[in-house]
Amino acid sequence: MNFQFSFPSLPETLQFIPNQLIQLAINLPDETISTPNVDLILAAIEQGHADKISHLDWVYCIHAKAQWDQQNIGRCRKTSAAIWKVAISNSWLQHQLLWRLALYHSGQKEQILAHSLAESFDIFANSKLVNNLLSVQIILALRNQQPGRELAIISCNQFVNQTELLNLIQKKLPIWIPLFSNFVEEISPYFTTINSPKQQEIRWLLSCLDEMSDTQQIKAVDYLLTNVSKNITSNYYLVVDWLRNKYRQGENWYKLSEPARQRLREWIGGINYSDFQKLVSLILNRLPLQNFEANRLRSRSKFWANYSNRFERLRILLPKTSQLAISYQIQGDVDLLEDDGSDPTEVCIFDFGEWFVVEFFRGRGSEIRLFPNNSRNQQILFGESTLSVKQIRFLGGEKHDHVYLWQIFSRTWLANHGILPNPNTESSGNPTAFQLQDRANRLEPWRREIEYLERDARLYMNKQH
Template sequence: MINSSFSFERPKLPTANNLEKLSFDEFYELGFDDLGLPDFPPKSLMQIVRLVENRRTDEVHVFEWLDALENSEQWNALDEQEAQQALIAVWTGIGTNQIVSDIALFKVGLALDGRPSSIVHEIVDSMTIARSVPTPHKLTTLRLDWLISLQSKAYAELAQQALEDNSNIGMYLQKLRLPKANNYTEEVYLELTNCINAQNITDFEDGWLFDNFQAISTTLTRIKVCQSIILEFENYKFGDLCSEIVEKHCLPTQPNSYWGRLSHQAREVLKKKYDLTSYYDLQAISSALYSQRAADELGFTEDEVRQISNRSKFWSNYSSKFNRVRVLLPQGSHDFVHKYNGGLPDFVDVLERSSENIEVYIFELDKLMVVELLRGNVAETRIFKPDRRLFENGSLSIDTIRSLPQLEVHDHLELWQYFCERLLRINYQIHPNIGTTRFKGLGREMGTYTQDVGLPLPSSEMMSQRKLSLEAWLQKFWEAEIATGKFGKHQDLTSKGSVYLSQAMLAKHLGQVDQFRTLIRQSAEQGNSEAMYRLGQSMLRNHRSDREAKQEAESWIVKAAENGHKEAENFAYKFRLNVKKNPELPSADEGNHVAVGVNSLSQNSLDKLNKRVSIDSSRVNFLTGRAESGSADAMYELGHYLLTNVGNSLSSRLVAEKWISKAASLGHLDAVVLAKKFRIKF
């Protein structure tokens, strides 16, 4: 744009700013009123050089200085010596005339930020030399320090300059009268923690960090700054105000927390500092999967999204019980969560291709292992005894998981939270987090929780609705179960035994214990191997069972093993039950360990042990009394006798392991040796 012989570029407004942010009036008062008028035509660059050399800079009008700063045609026409003279003249004007300094360095700031600026590059390139010359204006010196550091991308130096001025980044830029809305500001914020001593942070530094964080306007930058604070203070205590930032914005227990968007390393630091369990890692993945973006990009149905959300909320009531976590995601879900959360923790793997391609959560809950199949035809929860294959098998698939023997299987139909809480509390003595009075994910009516009663009993209408849904779900469940082949001989779903088994499981899921026991026995009597095994297990676990009942329980497990029921075979092999056919070596590691432990003791060793203990059956009651009174010696002697008496029943073996484990846990050396040989946990 050319007007009255002055050349100016057409002004351009960067999209990152608005008129208010870039208005000169925000930074300074130009004070053009008393400057008079420039010459016409305006002085050339070399004329300005001569005036400066003769100390007549006051004769150069501001508009003429502006032309000298922007007119690249004049600069291109200069030879090397003239260019040096022109630079000296222009920098003299910048150093002595505050208005020229304001305009010139503001334009330099725009240029260094990669935004449209009419300043000639010769001015930008010569800043370092100009800084070596003293200037009467301290503000000009401070601005040059900032711009030179910016030019070399020394963002930590920029943050340090703001700290030394006791200003946050935005305030310091305003003080320097430089552009405030910059593309590089985030880089400076990420260097804040490099300016302080985390090992011994002062109140001044703590307040400065807090002030800067409060001034950040974008969520993404806030998350990055939070992360830098967390990692910087990994081994040190937060300052009071930094602690307030982290606890308010980063802990997973807070609403709208940044937790899910922090790096795995940052979350690990917070877990250690605030004693958080692995549940919260799982929650971050769940939050991504039940987001609207997941529904749009992965094609999840409304019901699937709701199910994932409900399960995450339910398990949040047990967050303090979580230990290890593993997540298996189909490739599409894996890529989505990685993008959504900005990365994935180490415990997330790609799911091995299976008959169903769905998301799987595996986690330790106290002494149990829980597997959540989040979607699919059955979408069940499976509860296992500790089984290292669930965490150590590198190529785990849905089919493999379903083929493993489980303790329980639970649905996610109406009222599932009520029955799942009841199952955990009654069968496994697993209670929600201490202090829980209301279950997350449930409404006011059904969510009230008490330690003794649990959740409120549902109405009969709700139970009837659940029963109808369960019948259809159980049909799908048994089809999936039988397809695994783990029940040995082919099971016909239409046979009377299978019908009774389905009815028994329906009763169990409805909390009808007596009806379950009746139906499971009827199914076993009809030859269903799964029912035989479940009946035997149920009778063994019943503390009211007498010796005769436990012997009957063993016989049911033996029958199931003879029918090829894999878990029954493993159980019979482990506890030396007399199965007519020769059972194959079980695949379960637990069974292998027990077998090795027994076989590694020679007959000579057994004789020596029996001789050393030298007890007979008449002393069992006496030793039991002493063991129950806390005598570690009695615990060991009683356990050793029962364990090494090969003719004893399964119930004796279980009692033996219990007493040896207790004695070993009390530090009894012989018990420790025996427990290790027989792979007994203590």
């Protein structure tokens, strides 16, 4: 069986002659297409014609310079220096060279830039016209033996965290290279070397900590706590407040090493005690006190110094007259003590963890009160916007005197409730029988006075409700 196949007929091909294109080509002038040549480019630089070199020629020159150097060893350093000199006034060339130099120092070496160009960078970096450029400072950091530390210093000097620093240079340098992501590990080590850090440096540190990953932050905080001097200054108030909020409670607390946890307790206590000590000093210097009142305040400041590492929080309550005289000079939690007719006194509320201690500075009674840390007491003592002396006394709690030998007995009283002084704190000697009798004689009038004041507080608070 035979099959016959028919093929579709194709249209006849038309013959087009591009007459106009031919005519255009005939009229073009003769041109010789030149390929880039390193020798010609370098000759142009030497002759002062660097402005005639095209971007394409520059790209080729930078790319081919390493191979050219191998064949011209005697001229490689001099010609590279000449290229950097041109870059001082040529921003486009600057960008090309600095970008590649950053990659060079990240480990790409000869693949990206000739060694002679990398070595000649100082010619450019030492020029007063460009040495203040952030890109130049960063390149100098990258080639340092401790690039991470140098980048941390730049970050601090600019008062920017890692993200902000990368935003500043993202169009100028290749921000993906590892060194730019690793320098956060040097933030805390560098900060600990700063003597008396200023507020801007403190805020820079906290900004850096806030943007770290959980793992990075734990490591940085642990280093910070265990390497900053124990005798911290009031400049650290913001740091301590940040640490207290982030690490004193919850799971982060247990992620810190034991030395770091102990140091954080000391920091918090130290800052709080410094506020207490400053308050006492201001009262002594600013308010018209009688001698016996001034002596009482000094003895209390000395006593609580033995517990300076134990204060978790401190709230200061001031009567109107004291607030006008001193409150603006204290950084901590300072509020107005409502006038309820009680004798004028300043009040400090110490948070010792499981217990709150209330210290009355002056006036009749002038006692120490101890309250368990429960939600009710926490809300009233640290949550109420205003408190009065009678409101605090109305809460009750356990109380202790400030009469003769009170320091010895207060220490035992606090210890019985688990509130211990700082390590290595010396205890007072044992009192004699005569001293004990003298104390007992003075203690009875104080008890009667406290009973009267508590009665008065109950009457006052019942009337308020």
